[in-house]
Amino acid sequence: xxxxxxxxxxxxxxxxxxxxxxxxxxxxxxxxxxxxxxxxxxxxxxxxxxxxxxxxxxxxxxxxxxxxxxxxxxxxxxxxxxxxxxxxxxxxxxxxxxxxxxxxxxxxxxxxxxxxxxxxxxxxxxxxxxxxxxxxxxxxxxxxxxxxxxxxxxxxxxxxxxxxxxxxxxxxxxxxxxxxxx
Amino acid sequence: xxxxxxxxxxxxxxxxxxxxxxxxxxxxxxxxxxxxxxxxxxxxxxxxxxxxxxxxxxxxxxxxxxxxxxxxxxxxxxxxxxxxxxxxxxxxxxxxxxxxxxxxxxxxxxxxxxxxxxxxxxxxxxxxxxxxxxxxxxxxxxxxxxxxxxx
Numbered sequence: 001x002x003x004x005x006x007x008x009x010x011x012x013x014x015x016x017x018x019x020x021x022x023x024x025x026x027x028x029x030x031x032x033x034x035x036x037x038x039x040x041x042x043x044x045x046x047x048x049x050x051x052x053x054x055x056x057x058x059x060x061x062x063x064x065x066x067x068x069x070x071x072x073x074x075x076x077x078x079x080x081x082x083x084x085x086x087x088x089x090x091x092x093x094x095x096x097x098x099x100x101x102x103x104x105x106x107x108x109x110x111x112x113x114x115x116x117x118x119x120x121x122x123x124x125x126x127x128x129x130x131x132x133x134x135x136x137x138x139x140x141x142x143x144x145x146x147x148x149x150x151x152x153x154x155x156x157x158x159x160x161x162x163x164x165x166x167x168x169x170x171x172x173x174x175x176x177x178x179x180x181x182x
Numbered sequence: 183x184x185x186x187x188x189x190x191x192x193x194x195x196x197x198x199x200x201x202x203x204x205x206x207x208x209x210x211x212x213x214x215x216x217x218x219x220x221x222x223x224x225x226x227x228x229x230x231x232x233x234x235x236x237x238x239x240x241x242x243x244x245x246x247x248x249x250x251x252x253x254x255x256x257x258x259x260x261x262x263x264x265x266x267x268x269x270x271x272x273x274x275x276x277x278x279x280x281x282x283x284x285x286x287x288x289x290x291x292x293x294x295x296x297x298x299x300x301x302x303x304x305x306x307x308x309x310x311x312x313x314x315x316x317x318x319x320x321x322x323x324x325x326x327x328x329x330x331x332x333x
Contacts, residue, residue, distance in 0.1 A: 003193055005199065013187060037254060066219075173189065
């Protein structure tokens with residue numbers, strides 16, 4: 001497991017985990033996947049029942065693929081704007097990342113976070129560990145079509161990754177006492 | 183005391199992610215990528231409807247399954263030749279050029295003493311390409327009147 005820098009601006013930064021078996025870091029891999037027609041068509045075909053279960057209304061696989069691509073494209077643009085933002089015109093990463101637990105109202109460092117796509121009822125998710133104060137280390141992401149992450153293998157995998165990456169960052173001394181005082 | 187940012191950078195790999203470079207490229211090429219995406223999706227859905235595999239398409243196309251897979255990701259800058267070949271093999275339309283239309287504007291020049299049949303018909307209506315290919319017919323209903331007047 002490696003940590004790869006995506007971008008940094010004053011007082012905030014986006015990093016990603018790169019898993020040993022993969023050639024690219026998770027953040028890069030996700031944006032490739034979310035704009036890969038072949039991958040998306042296969043994904044929605046394999047998860048057709050979740051897609052048409054009712055929560056997302058009546059939606060065809062074609063529309064689901066195009067919606068994902070458009071959502072990823074918009075999120076990509078907005079993240080590039082954050083990269084290019086400065087102290088005069090700051091855009092904050094923490095306006096995208098929210099605590100993983102919807103019931104946790106008070107943001108908590110050393111915690112698991114998630115970011116949604118930008119469209120209404122977006123199903124794309126980025127998962128990250130927040131490192132004080134506003135540094136986010138992306139551990140993975142997915143297309144979430146069910147309510148709870150434990151309901152499907154691919155979302156459960158992301159939950160497991162969040163936990164193991166938090167342990168990894170702890171083992172690297174990122175959360176040590178002196179770091180918390182920053 | 184080191185900051186958390188410094189700590190992160192200390193353990194991060196020297197080589198940054200390629201995401202920024204790739205994302206900027208995708209934004210700069212968004213318009214044709216969008217077309218490539220739609221073409222790829224139409225081909226994939228056609229294959230699925232007809233229970234065909236990418237290997238079948240590769241064989242019909244005369245290329246490798248890897249090449250087909252690359253195209254079907256929707257990130258390839260396809261040539262007209264490639265698109266037309268897919269259309270012929272699958273019997274579907276992937277890219278359509280709007281019906282060619284033009285507007286002919288002619289100037290009406292009326293000179294004193296000019297026979298009326300020389301006047302040109304002004305049209306601002308758009309014509310289809312097929313219409314323009316037809317022989318031009320002139321109305322010469324006034325020719326006989328001019329002849330009678332001259333006699």
